[in-house]
Amino acid sequence: MQTNFTAEQLKDPATARANEVLRACVHCGFCTATCPTYQVLGDELDSPRGRIYLIKDMLENGRPADEKTVKHVDRCLSCLACMTTCPSGVHYMHLVDHAREYIEATYKRPLMDRILRGVLAQILPYPGRFRLALLAAKIGRPFAELMPDPRLKAMLQMAPRRIPPVSRNDDPQTFAPTAPKRMRVALMTGCAQKALNTDINDATIRILRRLGAEVVVASGAGCCGALTHHMGKSDQSHASAAANIRAWMAEKNGAGLDAIVINTSGCGTTVKDYGHMFRNDPLAAEAATVAGMAMDISEVLTKLGLPELAPKGIKVAYHAACSLQHGQQIKTLPKDLLKRAGFTVVEPADSHLCCGSAGTYNLMQPEISQQLKARKVETLEARSPDIIAAGNIGCMMQIGSGTKVPVVHTVELLDWATGGPKPRAWVEVLEGV
Numbered sequence: 001m002q003t004n005f006t007a008e009q010l011k012d013p014a015t016a017r018a019n020e021v022l023r024a025c026v027h028c029g030f031c032t033a034t035c036p037t038y039q040v041l042g043d044e045l046d047s048p049r050g051r052i053y054l055i056k057d058m059l060e061n062g063r064p065a066d067e068k069t070v071k072h073v074d075r076c077l078s079c080l081a082c083m084t085t086c087p088s089g090v091h092y093m094h095l096v097d098h099a100r101e102y103i104e105a106t107y108k109r110p111l112m113d114r115i116l117r118g119v120l121a122q123i124l125p126y127p128g129r130f131r132l133a134l135l136a137a138k139i140g141r142p143f144a145e146l147m148p149d150p151r152l153k154a155m156l157q158m159a160p161r162r163i164p165p166v167s168r169n170d171d172p173q174t175f176a177p178t179a180p181k182r183m184r185v186a187l188m189t190g191c192a193q194k195a196l197n198t199d200i201n202d203a204t205i206r207i208l209r210r211l212g213a214e215v216v217v218a219s220g221a222g223c224c225g226a227l228t229h230h231m232g233k234s235d236q237s238h239a240s241a242a243a244n245i246r247a248w249m250a251e252k253n254g255a256g257l258d259a260i261v262i263n264t265s266g267c268g269t270t271v272k273d274y275g276h277m278f279r280n281d282p283l284a285a286e287a288a289t290v291a292g293m294a295m296d297i298s299e300v301l302t303k304l305g306l307p308e309l310a311p312k313g314i315k316v317a318y319h320a321a322c323s324l325q326h327g328q329q330i331k332t333l334p335k336d337l338l339k340r341a342g343f344t345v346v347e348p349a350d351s352h353l354c355c356g357s358a359g360t361y362n363l364m365q366p367e368i369s370q371q372l373k374a375r376k377v378e379t380l381e382a383r384s385p386d387i388i389a390a391g392n393i394g395c396m397m398q399i400g401s402g403t404k405v406p407v408v409h410t411v412e413l414l415d416w417a418t419g420g421p422k423p424r425a426w427v428e429v430l431e432g433v
Contacts (some may be wrong), residue, residue, distance in 0.1 A: 001025040001052075004060055013280050014098050015059060021095040022056050024088050025049070031082035031092075036354045037075050040371050045072045048082035048092055055099045064106035073099050075368065077361055078230055079322035079354040080269075084329070093327070094276065097229065104232030116151055120360050121233055125223035125240060127194040131166075134159050134195060154366040160196060160397070167198035172219035175205055182212035182304065183258040186248050188271070190264050191223035193393045199424050200393065203415035204263050204297055210418055211304040216255075220247035224262075226270040229277075230359050241274055242283060248293070249286045260290065263297040263411055265392040266359060269327030296324065297411050298333040298391065309342040309417055316343045316413065317385035319376070319399060321392035322354045334391055334410045341417035348379035357398035369398075377402040387426055389413055404429070 003022050010016045031048040032038050038047035045054060045068075054069045065073075073096065082092050109117070123129045137159035144156040169175075170189045185208065189201050208215050221244045229237035251257050262268040271294040278287035295303075318335050325331050338345045356362055356372030380388055381403060388407045390396050400407040412423040 001027065001056070003056065009060075009062065014101070018055070018059055018095055018098050021091050022052065024090045025052055026088050028087065030085050030087060031090075034081040034085045034352055036077060036079060036081070036356075036372055037368060039353075040368055041075070043072075046075050048076075048090075051076055051096065051099075052090075052092070055095060058099070059102065065103040066107075069099075070103055070107055070109070073103060075365060077322070077354050077356070077358040077372075079358060080326035081322065081352055081354070084326045084352070093273075100230065100232035101234045102232070104234075112149065116364070117231055120363065121228050121231060121236060124227050124360070125191045125225075125236075127170075127191055130192055130195040131163065134163050138163065150366045151364060154363050154369075157401070158363065158397070163195070164198045167194070167202055169202050169205055170194050170198070170217065172217050174217075175209055175215040177212045177214050178209045179212040181214055184214040184216065184256055185259045185261045185300065186216050186218050186221070186251055186257055188221065188224065188244070188260060188262045188264075188267060189217055190267055190393075192227075193264050196393055196397060197409075199412060200263055200409045203409070203412045203420055203423075204261065206420050207301065207411060207415040207418055208261065208304075210420075211301070211306070213300070213304065215261075216251055216257075218247040218251050220244075220250070224267040224270045226266050227359055229270060238277065238281075241270075241277060241287075244271070245274065245278070245283055245286050245290050248290050252289070252293070257293060259295045259300055259303075260293045261297055261300050262294060263391070263409065264394075265296060265321045265324035265328065265330075266394060268294060268296050269323040272328060296328060296330055296333075296391065298324075298330060298337055301337055301411075301414065302333050306337055306340050306414065307418070308340050311344070312342040312417070314343050314387065315346060315383070315385045317346050317348060317380045317383045317388045317405075318410070319348070319355065319380060319388060319390040319395055320351050321390055321395045322358070324391050325352065334389075337414055338389065338410065341414050343413065343417070346383040346385060348376070348383060350375075350379060355395050355398050357392075357394035359394060362394075362398055373398055373402050381405060387413070387423075400425075 035047045044050040123133050141156050144153045147153040223240045225237035225240035275288035275291040355376040356369035362369040389410045396407050406426040406429040408423040
């Protein structure tokens, strides 16, 4: 794609990067075939190619974002299926992230939009605040149908039936391996996940220790910054990321670290991009080091070597989270691990398509999100599984709200197969809780 940025504009590193991405695009349109919003809405401007044109026009002309551009960029899930499909290697993620930051700086949203986005940015990354918000939403849930704004309705309906107690395993500490030590890893405990489902981190710690990993929860580490990063709130997202970088580098420079384990794939995609995020920052070298150590739990378990176990006669429908299969290009490892643990693994039709969760997307774009959820649930249930497994808490919440089939994290099944407890969500379904 031909671009016409001025020399002055290209002095800005973010604009220079946008220019590189734009120039890689050859207008082929392969991305439209795998874009969920284009499939649902049928509007060229709701495809990656259409959004690229809008972003190019906005950035080249150096004008403030307008309502039309904001509307179509906001509708983007950042599922990154387009990056998997693109034959030209267009790094759409960096382009749309910069566009969102530019929109945040130049566009004044309607009052309700500003309030909702501000509330989400000040609540979701903070587990304590999020727990209180979930309790309030649980109380208000019976009145969801009375909400005039569908986004408020979606926020009330987000509250899970059960809000788990705080897990002390998420506190800063070190867990010794229960087998001969093979590596030392830091576990990223996350933010929203600590309020929504504490079983995931607990299962992760158990199986890592069982396979010979010393697990540290680093003091000072917290939210990865993804939620605010995708809102264009770069100051807040970079502050969260910088805190993590410092916390993990302190561990690496102290007792040492072999990996940073992440069991929420949306977080993993962001942490693995810290090197880019901080490329022009004094923390650049440390950020690149952290990004290089970041590994999804499936990568670490593959490296440690999960034992091959007897068949269990249990059919697991594996949902591939977009941030894992497209953002991190991890496609076979979770399925291979489940098969090795004795499960029968099936996949839904169109497994490359998003479930509609996408961070805060299901709260800010509920109509589109609901359509994508219905599609995903239908294709998963068509495989008649005993259980559904996924590697991202957002996907688990999204799919779980649309099906009676128990939905658990992949690591919960692997933990159970190797000696841990049966996943709570499965037990509750079996017992009719």
